[in-house]
Amino acid sequence: MCVWRMVRHTTFSLADNDYNKNALRGVTEVSEMVEEGYNMRQLAKLSLILIMLASAVSSWAQTAFTVDAPAITALGQPFRVEFTIDAEPDANSLEAPAFEGFDIIAGPSVSTGHSIQFINGKQTTSYSRTYTYVLMPNVAGKYTIGAASIKVEGKKYSTQPQAIEVIAEKSNAAERTTNSGRKNPESQIGKDDILLRLKISDTELYKGESLRASLVLYTRANIDNLEDLSLPSFDGFWSQELSFDNTPSREEYNGRIYETYKITELLLSPQQSGAITIPSATLTAIARVVVQDNRFDPFFGGGQVYRVPRTLKSDPVTIRVKEFPAGAPATFNGAVGRFKLSSVMPSPEIKSNSADQIEVTISGNGNLKFISAPTISLPESFEQYDTKIVDNIKVSAMDTSGSITYTYPFVARSAGEFTIEPLRFSYFDPTTGEYNTLATEPFTIKVLDDGTSANTTAVERYTNYGSTMRQLDRDIRFIHIGKMPQRSASLFMFTPIYWLIVVVIIAIFIVVYVLLNKRIRDNRNIVARRMKHADKVAIQRLRTAEHYMNDGNRHAFYEELLRALWGYISDKFNIPVSNLTKERIREELYRRNVSSALAEEFCEIISSSEEAQYSPSSEGEMSEAYTRAIDVMTKIEGAIKR
Amino acid sequence: MRGIYNYMIATIVGVLAMTTPITSHAADATTTAAACWQEGIKAYENRQYGEAVEAFEKIVALGEASSEVYYNLANAYFKLGQSNNTTSRPFASGELGKAILNYHRAIKYNPAMADARYNLELAVDYTNDTESIPQSFITTLWHGLRNMTTSNGWAVTSLVMLAMTLILVMMYLLSANIILRKVGFFAAIVVAICFVIVSALAISSRRALINDNRAVVVCNDTTPVHASPDSASKIVRQPSQGVTIRISRSHGEWTEIIFADGEMGWIRESMIEKI
Numbered sequence: 001m002c003v004w005r006m007v008r009h010t011t012f013s014l015a016d017n018d019y020n021k022n023a024l025r026g027v028t029e030v031s032e033m034v035e036e037g038y039n040m041r042q043l044a045k046l047s048l049i050l051i052m053l054a055s056a057v058s059s060w061a062q063t064a065f066t067v068d069a070p071a072i073t074a075l076g077q078p079f080r081v082e083f084t085i086d087a088e089p090d091a092n093s094l095e096a097p098a099f100e101g102f103d104i105i106a107g108p109s110v111s112t113g114h115s116i117q118f119i120n121g122k123q124t125t126s127y128s129r130t131y132t133y134v135l136m137p138n139v140a141g142k143y144t145i146g147a148a149s150i151k152v153e154g155k156k157y158s159t160q161p162q163a164i165e166v167i168a169e170k171s172n173a174a175e176r177t178t179n180s181g182r183k184n185p186e187s188q189i190g191k192d193d194i195l196l197r198l199k200i201s202d203t204e205l206y207k208g209e210s211l212r213a214s215l216v217l218y219t220r221a222n223i224d225n226l227e228d229l230s231l232p233s234f235d236g237f238w239s240q241e242l243s244f245d246n247t248p249s250r251e252e253y254n255g256r257i258y259e260t261y262k263i264t265e266l267l268l269s270p271q272q273s274g275a276i277t278i279p280s281a282t283l284t285a286i287a288r289v290v291v292q293d294n295r296f297d298p299f300f301g302g303g304q305v306y307r308v309p310r311t312l313k314s315d316p317v318t319i320r321v322k323e324f325p326a327g328a329p330a331t332f333n334g335a336v337g338r339f340k341l342s343s344v345m346p347s348p349e350i351k352s353n354s355a356d357q358i359e360v361t362i363s364g365n366g367n368l369k370f371i372s373a374p375t376i377s378l379p380e381s382f383e384q385y386d387t388k389i390v391d392n393i394k395v396s397a398m399d400t401s402g403s404i405t406y407t408y409p410f411v412a413r414s415a416g417e418f419t420i421e422p423l424r425f426s427y428f429d430p431t432t433g434e435y436n437t438l439a440t441e442p443f444t445i446k447v448l449d450d451g452t453s454a455n456t457t458a459v460e461r462y463t464n465y466g467s468t469m470r471q472l473d474r475d476i477r478f479i480h481i482g483k484m485p486q487r488s489a490s491l492f493m494f495t496p497i498y499w500l501i502v503v504v505i506i507a508i509f510i511v512v513y514v515l516l517n518k519r520i521r522d523n524r525n526i527v528a529r530r531m532k533h534a535d536k537v538a539i540q541r542l543r544t545a546e547h548y549m550n551d552g553n554r555h556a557f558y559e560e561l562l563r564a565l566w567g568y569i570s571d572k573f574n575i576p577v578s579n580l581t582k583e584r585i586r587e588e589l590y591r592r593n594v595s596s597a598l599a600e601e602f603c604e605i606i607s608s609s610e611e612a613q614y615s616p617s618s619e620g621e622m623s624e625a626y627t628r629a630i631d632v633m634t635k636i637e638g639a640i641k642r
Numbered sequence: 643m644r645g646i647y648n649y650m651i652a653t654i655v656g657v658l659a660m661t662t663p664i665t666s667h668a669a670d671a672t673t674t675a676a677a678c679w680q681e682g683i684k685a686y687e688n689r690q691y692g693e694a695v696e697a698f699e700k701i702v703a704l705g706e707a708s709s710e711v712y713y714n715l716a717n718a719y720f721k722l723g724q725s726n727n728t729t730s731r732p733f734a735s736g737e738l739g740k741a742i743l744n745y746h747r748a749i750k751y752n753p754a755m756a757d758a759r760y761n762l763e764l765a766v767d768y769t770n771d772t773e774s775i776p777q778s779f780i781t782t783l784w785h786g787l788r789n790m791t792t793s794n795g796w797a798v799t800s801l802v803m804l805a806m807t808l809i810l811v812m813m814y815l816l817s818a819n820i821i822l823r824k825v826g827f828f829a830a831i832v833v834a835i836c837f838v839i840v841s842a843l844a845i846s847s848r849r850a851l852i853n854d855n856r857a858v859v860v861c862n863d864t865t866p867v868h869a870s871p872d873s874a875s876k877i878v879r880q881p882s883q884g885v886t887i888r889i890s891r892s893h894g895e896w897t898e899i900i901f902a903d904g905e906m907g908w909i910r911e912s913m914i915e916k917i
Contacts, residue, residue, distance in 0.1 A: 474764060475764070476717055476720055476721075476760075476761040476764055476765070477717075477757045477760055477761055478717075479683065479686050479713065479714040479717045479718070480710040480713060480714055480757070481683050483676075484675060484676040484679040484680075484706075485708040485709075485710045485711070486708060487672075487675075487705070487706045487707065487708055488707060488708045488709060488751040488752075489794055491793060491794070491848055491851065491852070492793070492794040492797045492798070493793055493794070493796070493797040493844045493845065493847075493848040494845075494848065498797060498801070501801050502801065502804065505801065505804055505805050505808060506804075506808070508808075509808040509811075509812065512812060513812065513815070516812075516815075516816055520815060520816060527818075
């Protein structure tokens with residue numbers, strides 16, 4: 001895998017013979033690499049390119065002069081610095097920088113590449129010339145390779161200065177000697193020569209934040225193939241695979257330099273708080289080991305190539321997921337990151353029964369995928385429909401960013417002026433550790449009557465607005481205001497004052513009763529006596545009448561007779577004479593179960609007596625009236641008593 | 643109509659209270675309390691619930707409290723607890739317990755206060771109070787009737803009933819008219835029965851006021867209730883602030899309480915406050 005990087009150099013002419021003895025070990029290293037490149041397939045490609053070279057005529061739209069050197073290298077190990085120009089340079093115009101701190105053990109070797117491609121009838125040509133230096137670092141430290149410059153058709157191009165770190169590798173020399181001494185291919189690869197590491201961008205973060213996890217193969221050997229990759233389960237995380245740059249690079253780890261290959265890269269977002277451990281990932285790497293054979297010169301393909309499998313296991317990684325701090329606003333819904341809120345409000349004047357919408361966009365970096373739609377409170381008479389959600393989220397190596405647009409469609413049913421409450425969205429900013437709340441501007445909407453609302457029937461209104469007024473929310477009732485009320489009175493029941501009032505009421509009753517008792521009793525006695533003696537009084541009056549009859553005083557006789565009759569009823573029934581009429585007499589007699597014939601007779605006597613009082617009549621009539629009156633009164637007396 | 647009646651009762655009771663001599667000190671207290679009352683209302687309207695609580699508490703401390711003062715104080719406590727934004731949790735410093743306590747007090751001094759009952763019912767929803775044992779229909783009816791007015795209201799009503807009974811008896815005795823006598827006789831019987839019932843209500847209401855052993859849990863958070871007066875004993879319940887209980891007996895710093903559902907336990911005396 002590490003090999004094909006070098007293949008693009010077409011020739012490898014070691015131009016100068018200024019090797020010195022120090023560099024010899026480095027050269028073997030280089031020759032090894034060259035050997036890798038001379039693989040049959042590659043050779044075929046190279047020859048093809050060489051043939052095409054002849055016909056290559058090209059002009060370059062843009063010329064680039066670049067430098068390629070490792071960022072890190074080990075002390076005592078030669079490395080290559082390549083300057084590449086993609087246009088034909090002027091002869092001998094290369095001005096190489098002074099490689100301070102390094103010994104030039106080879107170079108500049110020049111290689112030229114030229115290719116012509118026909119793709120769908122289109123011809124593209126490319127040209128490149130590479131100047132390669134092989135350098136040997138002398139002392140550990142940080143160095144800078146200065147700018148190289150070259151001229152193309154008189155124009156000068158320069159490379160960027162390149163920083164190189166030289167480190168002193170641990171146990172480097174010892175390993176080298178053992179390598180050359182042994183024939184066992186297994187032992188050619190040390191324990192730490194191939195490693196698998198799960199690299200985490202952040203080990204402590206808030207729930208909802210995201211981290212980057214990359215599985216990286218570290219190797220000091222040549223890897224032929226990778227097999228049986230098993231990724232750990234990312235339990236407790238939401239994970240998303242990222243596209244990544246799979247160019248190998250060099251990295252220092254534990255004081256040694258490794259070639260690193262990214263195997264996979266994921267964006268992880270913890271969904272729970274606490275410590276979460278990501279278990280090991282396993283991978284089998286097959287290393288290619290060349291065991292040198294003394295019989296052949298290694299430069300000419302001498303030596304045996306072995307494939308050595310090595311099972312690798314990454315160390316488990318523990319990530320501490322922090323809980324959100326206290327004091328979350330009510331509208332906080334788990335959004336973590338940095339967001340912006342924008343809204344598109346409906347037109348400020350709409351007609352009733354027409355549809356419109358409110359559009360709210362949340363944009364920024366963070367866990368956009370886990371944001372739930374903020375709730376909007378529309379006026380009661382607005383019919384709200386399902387919220388439409390459109391997201392435009394990009395997952396990059398750093399985080400997820402983009403925007404989500406929520407569309408709240410509604411139909412305004414009744415006319416009037418309404419205020420749409422601000423829509424609030426809260427998020428947690430992990431960089432500041434604070435909650436932020438964003439709100440849209442309050443918005444006033446005027447709904448104009450479209451003329452149909454008057455025609456809607458009760459049934460339609462019923463279905464439109466619901467049957468009754470809805471209880472939206474409850475709160476305690478307001479305090480009592482106004483004048484300060486009187487202090488709560490002390491208990492009144494059974495206090496001396498209570499008893500006093502009771503006694504006073506009863507005393508008043510008794511006094512009034514006693515005062516009136518006599519009158520009551522008297523009243524009662526008079527009534528009783530009169531009732532009892534009604535007939536006696538009547539008889540007395542009848543005697544007086546009889547006396548007048550015998551005297552022949554007709555007027556006085558009838559007067560006394562009538563008085564006896566009226567008086568009898570008055571006394572008997574305790575009705576004043578002034579209140580009496582014949583009708584009343586009939587009524588009273590009837591109530592006392594006296595036959596109507598008798599009552600009629602009684603009234604008839606009164607009538608005839610009243611007539612006779614002022615008209616001339618005989619003696620016989622008087623005595624007849626007298627006997628009849630006695631007879632009727634006796635009968636009535638008998639009837640009442642019964 | 644009822645308002646006028648209540649006003650009449652208040653006036654009668656007030657006039658009776660006037661017979662007790664009022665010192666100049668008491669008059670001062672009334673003036674201060676009236677100032678506090680206006681101050682508290684203003685603070686409440688400006689959403690400065692902390693100040694409102696202070697003002698109304700001062701009236702209570704002056705001994706000038708009425709059911710309205712307790713009601714306003716309870717409202718101020720409730721709003722203070724809800725609006726406290728310094729902590730994430732509402733009622734963090736026991737405001738709910740205080741609010742419920744004062745709603746109970748308002749209702750105690752004026753059982754006919756509908757606003758206080760409404761707010762109390764709302765506040766109780768925030769507690770973990772248990773369902774009370776359902777009472778019989780007769781008891782509910784009796785309590786409903788009793789809570790129509792205060793004990794004093796019933797007492798005055800009973801006196802009025804007594805006077806009416808005697809007037810009707812007099813009418814029966816004095817009237818010569820048989821119809822008036824009959825009306826007087828039967829009306830006297832009806833009013834006399836009413837008098838007995840109203841007197842019973844007045845006595846019952848008075849007893850409920852005097853023998854009130856109810857208390858409210860006032861604490862910041864849930865508080866443990868132990869099986870015996872010993873902190874090492876088992877915790878039987880953990881009532882939240884605002885739970886209403888009845889006090890059974892005391893033992894040192896411990897009080898035996900009875901929950902609404904009849905369960906009993908011991909709680910530290912400082913955790914509860916009598917209504």
